[in-house]
Amino acid sequence: MSQLNAVSDAYKTLLDMVEKVEPRIAAATRQELTDQRASLKLIASENYASLPVLATMGTWLSDKYAEGTVGHRFYAGCQNVDTVESVAAEHARELFGAEYAYVQPHSGIDANVTAYWSILAHHVESPALEEFGARTVNDLSEADWETLRKRFGEQRLMGMSLDAGGHLTHGFRPNISGKMFHQRAYGTDPETQLLDYDVVAQQVREFKPLVLVAGYSAYPRRVNFAKMREIADEVGAVLMVDMAHFAGLVAGKVFTGDEDPVPHAHVVTTTTHKSLRGPRGGMILATKDYAADIDRGCPLVLGGPLSHVMAAKAVALAEARTEEFRTYAANVAANAKALAEGLLRRGVRLVTGGTDNHIVLMDVRDFGLTGRQAEAALLESGIVTNRNSVPNDPNGAWYTTGVRLGTPALTSRGFTTSDMDAVAEMIAGVLKSTKPTTTSKGEPSKAKYDLSDEARQHSLDEAERLLGQRPLYPGFDI
Incomplete structure (x- = not known):
């Protein structure tokens, strides 16, 4: 406890320093901790990073430019950043059994865009340069360059x-991924709402994509x-897996064998927060064939890496290599199953009828609600979720018909299956x-609702009881 008291005192001192410069920022930071402690966080993409991970981000590593790669920087004096990046990549390779790891992406979207352009460079640019007798794109004639761009x-x-x-980022047209490529989507079975691999295979045979995203x-x-790799190989496609949501379950060996994407995909992207419980950031794992192309993420897509965040990634990845983290990952999946079963017993409709990962997706149409109404009602009752589309959603992507729940954050607080x-x-x-x-026109509203005061208060009281039993950063006080 004495060490934790020292950490608390250090954070107090830091926030006192911030307060002298901009008190509103210090107040908002303190309030965010208060708010997170006082709500049931069921957003599937959020978690609680450890105090060591949080502390690692607040250092002078933030002050260093380090464009390039380890040992090959465009700025001098990057020897310590080289160490940081090397350690983070080492942990990533060892943790996931990957041949290559790139820890520079600032976010999951950055990781995906970097991966897409790297795949294009590997499969389109490099063959074209050889064909045109050029070493780099700068050596191309204007006519050859126009051919390559096409x-x-x-x-x-x-x-x-x-x-x-x-x-x-998997080809949605308003996103850059939907503008970079000719895109087509595969869905799920209309009845079971599950992936039908035979149908996916047929769609891939017809479309013949360069990149198949899972x-x-x-x-x-x-x-x-x-x-999915078999399907990709049949048409010569690159299998890219975005495991941003379930990376923690892969790291914690909940997903193994055919359910572990790393041995099967050419390229794997992820965030380092969510179920991996690290800092906000992205990462790419790949076979060694793609290493040289991905290493050009800067200047291809990225600017200078966030050295302080790479350091925090290294700490989080080191934490994920422990037996304690494996226990945590198993509990995430067990808690999701318990939450799903509890909802089903109470008559709540779930997409696919349940879960076997960390996500529970409710379909709230039986309550006469949109996802937006359900999300808002739960929020004012002490339960933080996010609305989400369901297959063939009649309300579209803004109002939605679903609410997505996830168990990584509450599991970090020590919630059990009975709590769920x-x-x-x-x-x-x-x-x-x-x-x-x-509405004022007498039509059903997709946003407004009435929630009984009694139900709201009962939920708030129950949330306070549960959260009091499972405190966030116990013993830490700022």
Whole structure:
């Protein structure tokens, strides 16, 4: 406890320093900790980083430019950043069994865009340079350059549709990924809402993409990545897996064999927060064939790496290599299953009828609600979630018909399967007590609702009881 007291005192001192410069920032920082401690965080993409990870981000490593790669920087004096990046990449390779790791991306989207352009460079640019007798694109004639640019723009990508559980960076047209490629999406079975690999294979044969993207942000089931690799190989596609959501379950050996994407994919991207419980950032794992292309992430896509965040990634990845983290990952999956079963017992409809990862996706139409109404009602009842599309969503991507739940954050606080049953009771109670209202024109509103004061207060009281038993950063006080 004496060490924790020292850490608390250090944070107090730091915030006191901030307060003297800009008190509003210090106040907002303190309030954020208060708010996070006082709510049931069920957002599947959020977690709580450890105090060592948080402390690592607040250092003078932030002050150093380090464009380039280890041992090959465009700035002098990067020897300590080289150490930081090397250690982070070493932990990533060892943790996931990858041939190559790139820890510079600032976010998951940065990781995906870097991966896409690296794949294009590997499969389109390099062959073209050899064909044109050039060493780099700077050696191309204007005519050859125009030919190469056209080839870049002719490539195809296929990923999971947004309403089936895919991510906007998997070819969603308003996103850069949908503008870089000719894109087409695969979905899930209309009845089971599960991936049908035979259907996916047929769609891939017809479209013949250069890149087949697997992975998800709102699909509550595991994926057979060995099967996805077979599908990609049949048409000569690159299999890229976005494991941003479930990287912690891969690191913690909950997903193994065919469900572990690293042995099967050419390229794997991820965030380092979410279920991996590190700092906000991105990362790329790949076979050694793609290493040289991905190493050109700067200047291809990225600017200078965030050295302080790479350091925090190294600390988080070191934490993820422990037996304690494996226990945590197993508990994340067990808690999600308990939450799903508790909701099903109380009559809540779930997409795919359950879960076997960390995500539970509710379909709230049986309550007469949109996802936006349900999300807001739960929020004012002490439960933080996010609305999400469901397959063939009648309300579109803004109002939605679903609410996504995830268990990584509450599991970090020590919540158990019995706690999750109590959370399911709270969620079902709030939804049953929420009624949609009408607009000024007398039409059903997709945003406004009425929630009984009694149900709201009961949920807030129960949330306070559960959170009091499972404190966030126990013994830490600022």
